[in-house]
Amino acid sequence: MSYRSRLSRPTRRGILAAGGALGIGAALAACGGEKAAGSKTEEAGTGKSGPWSFTDDRGKKTETKSFPKNIVAFTGTAAALHDYGIEVKGVFGPTKGKDGKPDVQAGDMDISKLEIIGNVYGEFDVEKYAKLVPELLITDMWQKDILWYVPEQSAKKIASLAPQVALWAAETNMEKALARRAGLAASLGADLKAKKTVDAKARFEKASARLRAAAKAHPDIKVMIGSASAELFYVSLAKMSADTLYFQELGVKFIEPKVDAQGFFEGLSWENVGKYQADVIMMDNRSAVLQPKDIANKPTWAQLAAVKAGQVIPRVTEPIYSYAKCAPILEDLAKAIENAKKVA
Structure with missing residues (x-):
């Protein structure tokens, strides 16, 4: 399908x-x-x-x-x-x-x-x-x-x-x-006391602390959660997703779209993608949706401040909920915020 x-x-x-x-x-x-x-x-x-x-x-x-x-x-x-x-x-x-x-x-x-x-x-x-x-x-x-x-x-x-x-x-x-x-x-x-699991949990906790510190040190950096289809660009509401809710609780500032009746996201036509400007964009990495390379030729996408600044990162929209898989997600976001320039 x-x-x-x-x-x-x-x-x-x-x-x-x-x-x-x-x-x-x-x-x-x-x-x-x-x-x-x-x-x-x-x-x-x-x-x-x-x-x-x-x-x-x-x-x-x-x-x-x-x-x-x-x-x-x-x-x-x-x-x-x-x-x-x-x-x-x-x-x-x-x-x-x-x-x-x-x-x-x-x-x-x-x-x-x-x-x-x-x-x-x-x-x-x-x-x-x-x-x-x-x-x-x-x-x-x-x-x-x-x-x-x-x-x-x-x-x-x-x-x-x-x-x-x-x-x-x-x-x-x-x-x-x-x-x-x-x-x-x-x-x-x-x-759960196996060294591999204990080490993975410790890495997750360290990554959480790093993200909290990054968000605190860069309170002006705003992040947008995006997902793309041929017809629409979706901007997600952070509090409605386990990963981004947690990032928000750690202090990350997110763009807050006017969500639809479902309460999860706002669907924008490609002509209106510029409605929201962010410093960092997290893009849905699932195989069912378009990736940044697939929408590179869309003028409105290319004109977004974060895109021009090269501040677009993947978002693991459906995380594998093990400490080993979630720790790198936090580390990548922390790194993006630490290195981000204020562009929006």
Whole structure:
């Protein structure tokens, strides 16, 4: 399905998946720690049996008599679990590009070893999913009780095949989203005291402190969150997304667009792209949307102050919520703010 056709969907869910601004904002029920509340599992992949339980962000407690081994997850969530040493059997969501290379959301996973249940929004092969004999499905949640990238038309059939866990990718900030996924990974057997994980968390905390210091030292630098399609340029509202909400809490100043009825972003025609001027522009890096090189020939884009100054950086719009993947995101933004010239 093309980006354009997905964008025309009337639902908020379709718009979010298409690549405008993705929303995130308030509190989670029970932030995971070393172990998720109610978990009784042993180490993943050791052959030890359960019982296993985990309470997700819908408030639903999933309990299984034996340890879940055949796990299927949304690609980005699977990539986060991979960073903690938890492997899945299958994935759904952006996984493989047209060139066969891993999508940015696949992280460090070896996609050749994964069963891809669906690669684009609206695609989920229920038959292929059933053949995996799934014991657990894990995905994100951008709207309450709606599972990310699980098609509504087949949601009941999919739910009948295995227990499901959903974690907020909205209604939270990056720090809390990280804690919840770490908690889930721990419940599935990950060792959060492993040196790799401890070092990654320390790097994240150091990066957070660096970004806070950069924002404090450069209070006049304004950042715009952008995403591009052939017809429109989207300017996102920072507080509606877990990553940018967290950056805002650390002191980063963002352009505040007049959002549409969905509350996430303002769509501008290319003729009106100059409505907002920023010193730094963060551009959506997902494969479904246009990248800066694709819009370089648009005169209104080229005339933006940040573009002329070369102060455009990628935005990881759907972060892989592991400390290892989020630390560099903060470091890159801190560096951009530290080096930015006041141009707007």
